[in-house]
Amino acid sequence: MCDTCGCPSPSDHTHDHSHNHSNPKTIDVHASLFAANDALARVNREHFDEIGAVALNLISSPGSGKTTLLEHTIEALKGEINIAVIEGDIETERDAERIRAKGVPVIQLTTGGACHLDAAMTHKGFHRLQKEPGGDKIDLLFIENVGNLVCPATFDLGEHERVVFVSVPEGPDKPSKYPKAFISSQTFVITKTDLLPYFDFPVAEARGDALRLNPNLRTMELASTTGEGMETWLNYLRELVAAKKAQKNV
């Protein structure tokens, strides 16, 4: 406080004005800036629970192979698990078109510049998704976030689990450089392992760095195009869906 007049910002102004500030007031607020998003995220989660769907928030840099993995996952689980997808990108419908070609309900959220999805966008997106053909019967919802390892980590969308991906060409230092994404996730997947012979990517080091940040992380490695490691991924999804069904039937 300013010693001269008691006004709140001593360094911001000279004392050439009169000092009849009208009712200066200090208010203790103590409100989280994430509160609005988190409240809506809880609503989303309850909604997913109600319809018995597992929701996964997929986070990675652009080009880590998320969409390709989803294409292969949909193929592999066809007839077994009802999958639906919310695609988040800054621009274009391209990812949604790739998923739609696989015959599952999908909607594209284009953020028009924003670097992440939030709970409000997810909420609107999910209502649109439910109106798509097949959208009334969803066991497993993938929410593919905007390609970015930084900002999406801060926003709860209402997912049950968060999966973070790093592809071999990106290098093994991503967990150390972008800790929040790894701290806030339940599962860490290294993708494009078919390229390991061509890149310097010590898998154990990447995995170790991630576990150091978050000792509870589940880790797996796979290559969607060759199928290597896919069974571990698919079993993880099967277990999540089975657990949700069991929960719903209690």
Add this chain to the structure above:
Amino acid sequence: MHEISLVQGLFQQLKDLADENSAQKITRVTMEIGPLCGVVLDSFQFGFEILSADDEMLRGAKLIVKIPDVSYKCTECGHVEVIAGPRPEECPKCKDLLLIPTGGEDLILLQVEME
């Protein structure tokens, strides 16, 4: 730069508070920014600066930032290290690398001064 959208949300909250209290100016805003909340302090301050300069109600408002402590519990020996600075590389007691943090994940509007 999600910090800008967070500052925009904050300003909306501040304006609502000012309206409720029939105030014309926000003069000082005190925030708690957790070291693990995924917000870059410099970007948040920058966002506050440029957006407040453009806003009648917030022009000249001062931003005060408090950084809370984070507890890191060693998974090996159970030692708890409490610090506000960067994440410790290893447990200072047993040198184990697996530490679980608690706290420091929130971004909180603590106090507002208005007139």
